Amino acid sequence: MKISIGNDHAGPDYKIAIVNYLQSKGYEILNHGTDTFDSVDYPDFGHPVAIDVETGKADLGIVICGSGNGIAMTANKHQGIRCALCWTKEISALARQHNNANVVSIPARFTSIQQAVEIVDTFLTTDFEGGRHANRVNKIACS
Structure with a gap:
């Protein structure tokens, strides 16, 4: 699986830890x-991460900034992106299961590096449930 990652100045240490973890698991x-x-x-x-996914x-x-908000807003400007701001692994799981999120936003100033790695791991290993959630997700995109 190929993962695109981007971060601002609030997250270089987070990015390094996440990249090292993901490479150890065989992700590109x-x-x-x-x-x-x-x-x-x-x-x-x-924007480059959103373009890669789109x-x-x-x-x-995966996008990372101080609050996670600004970079999530940026990614969500792209029509094919559903970027979820996640500060726990439980929220990350729900973002995938119920919202079919394809980008996760990490708030570096509000999570530890270990929490960020757990959020990312959960995000990447959780599948979309579909079913009743599919119709809702289909209504997100504007035509």
Whole structure:
């Protein structure tokens, strides 16, 4: 499975830990994130992840910023993206099961690195339930 990841200056250490974990599990990574704590603009890293997922270059995406909000809003500007802000693994599971989220947003300033890895692992290993949720998910996209 190919995963696209992007982060701003709030999350280089989170990205490194997540990438290392995912590579140890055999995932292929497309890295669009910064590696420094120097201030940058999160849209510059969120848009490439959304494009990767939207075009099928990546199966799923991970975005990281301080609150998780700004980069999630950026990703969600893309028609084919359902980016979920997740601060627990339980919310991450529900985002996949009920919303068929294809990008997860991690709030680096409100989770530990270990929690972030657990959120990502849950996100990547949880399937969409379909059924009654499919009709709702289909109503999300605007035509």
